[in-house]
Amino acid sequence: MIGIIQRVLLDLLEETGGEPLKFAVMDRAGVPHDRDFRIDQNYPDDECLKLIQGAVDETGLSEDAINVLYAKAFLKEARNLFPQFFMMAKSSEQFLLRQATIHGVIASGLKKPEERQVVKDKFSARSIEPGFVEVTYRSPNKLCGLFRALAHEVAGIYGECLTVHCADCMKRGDDACRFELRWEKTAPDGILSSE
Amino acid sequence: MNDSERITDLQQVIMSIADQLCETVDNNFDIHISVDTDDIHGQKLSLLINFLLENVRRHNRDMVQLNAVLEEKVRERTEQLDMVISGSTDGVWIWDAMQDSISFSENWYRMAGEKAHAEAQKPEYWMNRVHPKDVCRLKSAIRALMEGSKTQLHAEYRLRQESGGYRWMLCRGVCQRNDMGFPKLLAGTQTDITHLRSVDPQSGLPNEHYLKERIEDLLEARSTFYVILVAVRQLNAITESLDQQATEKLHLEISQRLLDEAHFSRLLARLPGNTYAFLCQVQPGENPHDLL
CATH class of the missing domain: 1.10.260 (434 Repressor (Amino-terminal Domain))
Incomplete structure (x- = not known):
C-alpha cells in the first residue's frame, strides 16, 4: 500500500x-x-x-469510527498536497468520478509496473446518469468501509448530501465491492473557492 | 532542517528530476523518476512526473497498437484491391495532382502495348498516346473532374498502340480533394472497349463505327479507296420463319461467304439494315475498276 x-x-x-x-x-x-x-x-x-x-x-x-476520523484526516492531507484536484472538480460527483484516476496518479510513484497495475486496478468509476455514479473497488485488503467514509467526507467538503449503497461487497463474498453513489441535491457553486 | 537546508534539498530534488528527464530527449519515456528526499513536496513532484510519463507511455502504446491495426487494415484492403485488379483486364491510373505525375498499372501499359515502367509519368505521356481527335474530349473531362463540375470521370478515346494502331478505351475515375478543396489525387481505371465499340455482335465482323473511322483515316491521308455495299434483300422475311439459332447460323453463313470473296487487304463490315460493306484502299498503280 x-x-x-x-x-x-x-x-x-x-x-x-x-x-x-x-x-x-x-x-x-x-x-x-x-x-x-x-x-x-x-x-x-x-x-x-x-x-x-x-x-x-x-x-x-469501532472500525467505522476510525474510518470516519481517518477519512477526515486523509482528505485534509490530500487537500494540502493536491489542492488542484479539488479545484478542478466543481462537485463531489465530479471529484469521485475522477477519484479512480487520482488513485492512479498516486500509483504512478511506484517503480515496479506490476505494483502500479495492482494499485490502479483497485478502483473504477463510471457515471450511470447525472447524480448517480457507480464505483467498483477490488482489493484483498477489503477496505470498503474506508471508501464509504471517504466518499461521504468528499461530499461534505462540497456541502453536498450523498447516499452510498453497497450493492456488492467482498465481505459478503462478492468478487468486488460495487458502490452506488447518489446525490440528492446539487451543491452551491464555488463552495471550495470561498475557503 | 532549517530553511536554507530545505531550499538546498529542494534544489537538489529539482536538479535530480531534470537530469533524469534528459533521457526523454531520445524519446525514451520508459524511465521512472526517483528522488532521494524526505520532503513531501519533492515526492509529490516526482509522483506527478511519473504519472505524466506513464500517460506518455500509454499513449505511445495505444498509437503503436492503433498503427498496427491500421496497417493490417491497409494490407487487407490492398490485397483485396490487388485481387480485383489482377482478376480484371482493366488498367489502373493514379494521378498525383500535387506532383502532376501519373502512375500506371502493368495492365495499363499492356493495353498500350508497352513495357511497364516503375517510375511515374507526366500527364503528356498519356495525352500523347490519345488519338488527336479524342484528346480534347478527354482533357475536358479531366478538367471538369478537377474543377468539380463533374464528380466522376467517364471518357471514351482511342489509345495508340506501340505497334501503331489504335484501340478504344473507356476511362473512369474520381478525384480526391485536400482540406482547401483543391484536387489532391485522381484515380481510376481504363477498360478496352474496342470489341464492344467496333464489332457487330451477331456476325463478329467490324461494325459501321469501325468502318467510319477507317474511312476517316483514309480521307485524312488523302488515300484512294472504294466501298462496295452489299444489301441482302428480304433477309428479314426469311429470318421471321427461323428460330434464333437458325438465324445466327444464316448470318454467319452470309458473313463467311462474303469473307471468302474478300481479299486480305479489304475490310468487310456489317452495317445496319442487313447491309455489308467492303472497304479497300487502292495502292499506287492499281486500277480501281480492275479491282472491282
Missing part, C-alpha cells in the same frame, strides 16, 4: 494521542518507530492492515 495511507494514520494518531499512542500502534504492527512512510513508495499491505487494527485496538474505537 502506498505510504500516504500509513503516513496519514500515524500523523492522526500522534495528533490525537501523542507519540505514545502512535508508537503503541506501531509496536502492535511491528513497524519500527523511525519508519518514514513516503508517498511515492509501496509498503506491505498486511503492515498497513495491522496498523489500522492496532489503531482500533489501542483507541477502543
Whole structure:
C-alpha cells in the first residue's frame, strides 16, 4: 500500500494521542518507530492492515469510527498536497468520478509496473446518469468501509448530501465491492473557492 | 532542517528530476523518476512526473497498437484491391495532382502495348498516346473532374498502340480533394472497349463505327479507296420463319461467304439494315475498276 495511507494514520494518531499512542500502534504492527512512510513508495499491505487494527485496538474505537476520523484526516492531507484536484472538480460527483484516476496518479510513484497495475486496478468509476455514479473497488485488503467514509467526507467538503449503497461487497463474498453513489441535491457553486 | 537546508534539498530534488528527464530527449519515456528526499513536496513532484510519463507511455502504446491495426487494415484492403485488379483486364491510373505525375498499372501499359515502367509519368505521356481527335474530349473531362463540375470521370478515346494502331478505351475515375478543396489525387481505371465499340455482335465482323473511322483515316491521308455495299434483300422475311439459332447460323453463313470473296487487304463490315460493306484502299498503280 502506498505510504500516504500509513503516513496519514500515524500523523492522526500522534495528533490525537501523542507519540505514545502512535508508537503503541506501531509496536502492535511491528513497524519500527523511525519508519518514514513516503508517498511515492509501496509498503506491505498486511503492515498497513495491522496498523489500522492496532489503531482500533489501542483507541477502543469501532472500525467505522476510525474510518470516519481517518477519512477526515486523509482528505485534509490530500487537500494540502493536491489542492488542484479539488479545484478542478466543481462537485463531489465530479471529484469521485475522477477519484479512480487520482488513485492512479498516486500509483504512478511506484517503480515496479506490476505494483502500479495492482494499485490502479483497485478502483473504477463510471457515471450511470447525472447524480448517480457507480464505483467498483477490488482489493484483498477489503477496505470498503474506508471508501464509504471517504466518499461521504468528499461530499461534505462540497456541502453536498450523498447516499452510498453497497450493492456488492467482498465481505459478503462478492468478487468486488460495487458502490452506488447518489446525490440528492446539487451543491452551491464555488463552495471550495470561498475557503 | 532549517530553511536554507530545505531550499538546498529542494534544489537538489529539482536538479535530480531534470537530469533524469534528459533521457526523454531520445524519446525514451520508459524511465521512472526517483528522488532521494524526505520532503513531501519533492515526492509529490516526482509522483506527478511519473504519472505524466506513464500517460506518455500509454499513449505511445495505444498509437503503436492503433498503427498496427491500421496497417493490417491497409494490407487487407490492398490485397483485396490487388485481387480485383489482377482478376480484371482493366488498367489502373493514379494521378498525383500535387506532383502532376501519373502512375500506371502493368495492365495499363499492356493495353498500350508497352513495357511497364516503375517510375511515374507526366500527364503528356498519356495525352500523347490519345488519338488527336479524342484528346480534347478527354482533357475536358479531366478538367471538369478537377474543377468539380463533374464528380466522376467517364471518357471514351482511342489509345495508340506501340505497334501503331489504335484501340478504344473507356476511362473512369474520381478525384480526391485536400482540406482547401483543391484536387489532391485522381484515380481510376481504363477498360478496352474496342470489341464492344467496333464489332457487330451477331456476325463478329467490324461494325459501321469501325468502318467510319477507317474511312476517316483514309480521307485524312488523302488515300484512294472504294466501298462496295452489299444489301441482302428480304433477309428479314426469311429470318421471321427461323428460330434464333437458325438465324445466327444464316448470318454467319452470309458473313463467311462474303469473307471468302474478300481479299486480305479489304475490310468487310456489317452495317445496319442487313447491309455489308467492303472497304479497300487502292495502292499506287492499281486500277480501281480492275479491282472491282
